[in-house]
Amino acid sequence: xxxxxxxxxxxxxxxxxxxxxxxxxxxxxxxxxxxxxxxxxxxxxxxxxxxxxxxxxxxxxxxxxxxxxxxxxxxxxxxxxxxxxxxxxxxxxxxxxxxxxxxxxxxxxxxxxxxxxxxxxxxxxxxxxxxxxxxxxxxxxxxxxxxxxxxxxxxxxxxxxxxxxxxxxxxxxxxxxxxxxxxxxxx
Amino acid sequence: xxxxxxxxxxxxxxxxxxxxxxxxxxxxxxxxxxxxxxxxxxxxxxxxxxxxxxxxxxxxxxxxxxxxxxxxxxxxxxxxxxxxxxxxxxxxxxxxxxxxxxxxxxxxxxxxxxxxxxxxxxxxxxxxxxxxxxxxxxxxxxxxxxxxxxxxxxxxxxxxxxxxxxxxxxxxxxxxxxxxxxxxxxxxxxxxxxxxxxxxxxxxxxxxxxxxxxxxxxxxxxxxxxxxxxxxxxxxxxxxxxxxxxxxxxxxxxxxxxxxxxxxxxxxxxxxxxxxxxxxxxxxxxxxxxxxxxxxxxxxxxxxxxxxxxxxxxxxxxxxxxxxxxxxxxxxxxxxxxxxxxxxxxxxxxxxxxxxxxxxxxxxxxxxxxxxxxxxxxxxxxxxxxxxxxxxxxxxxxxxxxxxxxxxxxxxxxxxxxxxxxxxxxxxxxxxxxxxxxxxxxxxxxxxxxxxxxxxxxxxxxxxxx
Ligand code: FES
Ligand SMILES: [Fe+2]
Numbered sequence: 001x002x003x004x005x006x007x008x009x010x011x012x013x014x015x016x017x018x019x020x021x022x023x024x025x026x027x028x029x030x031x032x033x034x035x036x037x038x039x040x041x042x043x044x045x046x047x048x049x050x051x052x053x054x055x056x057x058x059x060x061x062x063x064x065x066x067x068x069x070x071x072x073x074x075x076x077x078x079x080x081x082x083x084x085x086x087x088x089x090x091x092x093x094x095x096x097x098x099x100x101x102x103x104x105x106x107x108x109x110x111x112x113x114x115x116x117x118x119x120x121x122x123x124x125x126x127x128x129x130x131x132x133x134x135x136x137x138x139x140x141x142x143x144x145x146x147x148x149x150x151x152x153x154x155x156x157x158x159x160x161x162x163x164x165x166x167x168x169x170x171x172x173x174x175x176x177x178x179x180x181x182x183x184x185x186x187x
Numbered sequence: 188x189x190x191x192x193x194x195x196x197x198x199x200x201x202x203x204x205x206x207x208x209x210x211x212x213x214x215x216x217x218x219x220x221x222x223x224x225x226x227x228x229x230x231x232x233x234x235x236x237x238x239x240x241x242x243x244x245x246x247x248x249x250x251x252x253x254x255x256x257x258x259x260x261x262x263x264x265x266x267x268x269x270x271x272x273x274x275x276x277x278x279x280x281x282x283x284x285x286x287x288x289x290x291x292x293x294x295x296x297x298x299x300x301x302x303x304x305x306x307x308x309x310x311x312x313x314x315x316x317x318x319x320x321x322x323x324x325x326x327x328x329x330x331x332x333x334x335x336x337x338x339x340x341x342x343x344x345x346x347x348x349x350x351x352x353x354x355x356x357x358x359x360x361x362x363x364x365x366x367x368x369x370x371x372x373x374x375x376x377x378x379x380x381x382x383x384x385x386x387x388x389x390x391x392x393x394x395x396x397x398x399x400x401x402x403x404x405x406x407x408x409x410x411x412x413x414x415x416x417x418x419x420x421x422x423x424x425x426x427x428x429x430x431x432x433x434x435x436x437x438x439x440x441x442x443x444x445x446x447x448x449x450x451x452x453x454x455x456x457x458x459x460x461x462x463x464x465x466x467x468x469x470x471x472x473x474x475x476x477x478x479x480x481x482x483x484x485x486x487x488x489x490x491x492x493x494x495x496x497x498x499x500x501x502x503x504x505x506x507x508x509x510x511x512x513x514x515x516x517x518x519x520x521x522x523x524x525x526x527x528x529x530x531x532x533x534x535x536x537x538x539x540x541x542x543x544x545x546x547x548x549x550x551x552x553x554x555x556x557x558x559x560x561x562x563x564x565x566x567x568x569x570x571x572x573x574x575x576x577x578x579x580x581x582x583x584x585x586x587x588x589x590x591x592x593x594x595x596x597x598x599x600x601x602x603x604x605x606x607x608x609x610x611x612x613x614x615x616x617x618x619x620x621x622x623x624x625x626x627x628x629x630x631x632x633x634x635x636x637x638x639x640x641x642x643x644x645x646x647x648x649x650x651x652x653x
Contacts, residue, residue: 060563061389062389062390062391062392064295064296064297064390065294065295065296066295066296066297066298067294067295067298069298069299070295070298070299073297073298076388076389077388079550079553080387080388080553081387081388081390081391081536081538081553081556081557082389082557083391083557083561083562083563084557084563085553085554085557090558093422093423093424093565094422094565096421096422096423097418097419097422097424097565098418100417100418100421100422101418101421102414102417102418102421103418103568103569104415104418104569104572104573105568105569105571105572141572142572145396145575176296176392177392177394177533178391178392178393178394178562179393179394180393180394180562181393181395181396181562181571181572181575182393182562182563182567182568182569182570182571182572183393183562183563183568184563184568
């Protein structure tokens, strides 16, 4: 599990940027996430999918309550069981499901609000930038079914042409037992 | 049965939880099921006593606790239990509650310990539950203390089949082997037909606002698949029509409420498969295994025929080990439906794969299982709300007087028995036979005063017309 990274001797690529360049990159990335969140909240799933590279990966491990001594087992690893372990084809299938006219978990549709904050650029490698952030996803369904999912995200963005694209997302929920009937929304 | 003119039940909401009302909840003649069983706190409390505290409950697989001190937390009804491998290598099932003031010993979901130290006052228990340390025993208790009487409470019986551990709190319960009977053993046998298995790390857990029985009886329900899960087909995730085999359904029903319901390989097709070598079967299995596009008619290897018998081997259906353990996904997953009050159920998904599975196949199997069930599953996403809305509608004063209709196929089918093996089954179209068997058996459990009573007076598995 990647831990919060501290400023250290490791070359994160950030030192090669001027303050001005860092500010611009930070601004660009935050705006990217706000647009992304707006697309999800507006149920513009196809436009959202266009933000992802062809080779993308979207993953939410299972978290469990463990003792401090076992903390390296808190999250399942890649290749173990997970809640989401999707490539672009699988993400497209989730969207096709929602568009199918019989996706009852999203019809009537959920109302969602995606929040992102604490956005930190943690490393730059070639044309890819890794970002850590905190998220909150509020979902309201039917009359009184409410879910709040809060957690940490580790995203990798790739510069494709002039645009940023998402190529990897790791979603680390703060909840262990999922207190929801389902997770039919996208994070 | 007392039915009002408009079809509702008289006084349905007012009766107390006595034997007469329990006996009237499910009417096997009509297939009508009183909704109060999904809504009534008294009935729920009695389920905890009469069903969960008596039954053999699934704990975990041996691969989850391979080493001394490994533990896994599970539940027997509302009793939380620690499943732990002790210093002798034996699996112990201990109530997760300190004998001093009741605090939980383990607060993590799983882990490894040398002993169980209570976080409240520090009582220390050995892995087999013996109380071995009490802080201040001399100065505070002044030696007025007998540690030997204050060990952790143990399950009355613990046993396993194919490495899957079960426990019961009732010393009078029959052996696990007898409890499962043939149908339960076929169900668990499906987990063993792929060879020696181990858990894939990660148990998906979520909680649904539904009664546990709605979630359980749904696993027999191949009627909802085409409608509830149509979107998974349209999206191209799996060919829903190809897995259904609506005309080739088989139901096996066993004593104490175990059952298997779902698609089956027709006898002639099975004969052709039996004539193949294991190599030929493997080649076909490799093509179709975990491939959503392929029909779920998996040619099981020779060992499966030995484990499951000539009838059981043809089943591609869903077994439930009564009360709440679903053997799913071609014997690669188990799902527990854990009651948390009449209106709440935790759903746990365990995944087990053969130890010798080739890496690429294993990868595909894990991906398929992750994407199928669980709260984000392409199928299970759409189940929870059906169950929570059904449960909710059992609470309305008027709505609850109208029973559920569980009558599909009632009186139309015959139980057939294979002469050589003695295995019985119903072969028919999609039906609600297994659901009815579940509620008939539920009634037996709820009416019984003890295991002695249940053993003597439970309804034997159906024969003849059903
Ligand atoms: S409650 Fe456990 S030591 Fe007191
Ligand atoms: Fe379903």
